[in-house]
Amino acid sequence: MRAVARVVAVADRHGRTVLRELRGESPLLLRQAATEEGVPTVYVVGGAAGPLAGDDLRLSVEVGPGAAVRVRTVAASVALPGRPGAVSRMRVDAVVHDGGTLHWLPEQLVAAAGCDHVAGSRVTLAEGARLLWREELVCGRYGEPAGNVVVATSVDHAGRPLLRQSLAVGPAAPGWAGPAVLGGATATGSLLVVGPAAASGPATVDGGGQLRGRVLPTGPGASAAWLPLAGGPAALLTATAPDAHTLRTLLDPAGVAAIDPPTPATATGPTPAAPTVSAAATAPAAAAGPRALPGAGGSVPDAAGETGWVTAAGRR
Template sequence: MKATARIAAVADAGRTRLVTLRSETPLLVRRTGPRHADGEVEVHLVGGAAGPLGGDRLRIEVTVAAGAHLCVRTVAASLALPGRDGAQSTLDVHATVAAGGSLRWLPEPLIAARGCDHVSRSLVDLEGDASLTWREEVVCGRHDEEPGDARLESTVRHDGRTLMRQDLAVGPRAAGWAGPAVLGGGRATGTLLMVDPLWTEKPPEAAVLGPGAARMPLAGGPAALAAAVGADLREVREALDRAFT
C-alpha cells in the first residue's frame, strides 16, 4: 500500500488555521481537541487499516508557517507487521517549521512485531526561532514476543545546519541491539527532543533522569535531548515526561 498524508498550518490573526489536511488510508488525519491558549491546533493520525505491513510505503508531510502552532498525535500505537516474502515497510516523515512557528510531534510508540522489517525516516527543518518538541518511542515486540527488525533514522536541521542525527536499529538483524551499548536488555526505548529559542543563552544542563535515562544539551542550537531505556513503555514514558518539567 502506498499513501501520503499532508498537514499545513498558517497563522491567521493570532490564531492557527489548517489550510491543508489531506490523507489516504491508512494515514487518516483528523482535527481534534479544543484550540489551546497560544492558538495551537491539534490533529490526530487515525489508522485506517492495520500496519504498517511489509511492502507499505507511507509518507507524512507537515508544514508549519511563520507564527503558527501545531500539535500532531496518533490515536494508538503503530504496529509494524510482516508482509509477503519479507517485504520491507517504510514511513517517511518530513516536517518544516518556519520562524516563530512551533511543532509538537507526539505520536504513540512503534511496536516492532515478530517478523516485521520496518524503516522509519524523519527529517525536520527549522528556521530561525522555531520551536520543536519531537518524541519517538519503540517497543520491541508485543507481550512475550521477540521483536522483528525496525530501524529509526532521525535528522533535525536548524537554519540548514544539522542539529541532531540519530539512528536506532533493533531486531535479529541488528548486531548487538540488546547489548549494553544499545538497549542493555530493555524492551522499550524513547527520545524526546526539545528546541526552544529561549534556551539560546543557556539550554538545560545534562542530568541523569534514572537508571536508564538521561538529558543532554545539544551543540549547535538551543536544544536538548532526553533518552530513556526501560523494561516497558510505562517506564520509558515516565522518564521522558519528567525530563523537561
C-alpha cells in the first residue's frame, strides 16, 4: 500500500494559524481537533492496519512564519510482517519557517515480531523556528521478541546539521539489546527541544559557564540523559525503559520549560476558511478527550552527527 499525507499551517493576517492544506490517504488519515489556545491540533488516524511489509507511507508537514501546529496520533503504530522479503517504510518530512512552531508528539512505534520496517524523519528548521519532537520505540508486543526496525532522524537548523541519529533493533541488528545499545531495555525514545526552552532544561553549568549534559534519576531498569546540542538553542532528552509506560513518564515534557507558540491575535475579523480535506476513507476522532500536557502548552490523548553526540533513540 502507498499513501501520502500533507499538513500545511500558515498564519493569517490576524496572526491566527490556519490549516491551508490537510490531505491524507488511508492509512494516513488526518483529522483536525479543537483549537487549543489558538493553536490547531492534527491527529493522524490509522485507516488500516500496519504499517505492513511492503507499505510505503509518507507524511509531510510545513509550518509557515508565525504559525504553530501540533501533530499527534490517536494510537500506537504497530509494524507488522507481510510477504517474505518485503520492507515497510514510513517517511516524515517537516519544514518549520522562521517564527513557526511544531510539536510532533505521536504515540509509540511497536516493532512486532517478524516485521521489517524503516522509519525515517527529516526536519528542516529556520533559525527562529521552535520544535518539540518526540519519538518512541517499543521492541515487540507483550511477550514476543522484537522485529527488525531501523529508526533514523535528521534535523537541520539554520542551514546547518543539528542532529543525526539512527537506531536498529531486531534479529538483523546484532548486539542491539546489549549494554552498548539498549542494555536489555525494551522501550527507548527521545525528546528533542529546539528554542529558548532548550537552555532551561535540567542541564548543568560548568565553571566556564558552559552547559553540560546530565544523567537524570530514574527507577530500576531505566535510564535518561539530558544533553545540550551544538549548532543551535537545542537539547536532547534520551531514555530507555522496561516498558512503554515508564518511557512516556521519562519523556513527558513536564520537566521542560514551555515552548510557547505565537500568541494568538485578539483582533476580530472574518473566520478563517476551513481547510481543504481529502481522504480515501473516514474514521472517527479519538473517543477520549485530551489531557493537559504540562510544559508543552498542549495536550496529549488518554548517531554520530555534527553535534558530536550519539544516542539510541526510537519512534513511539
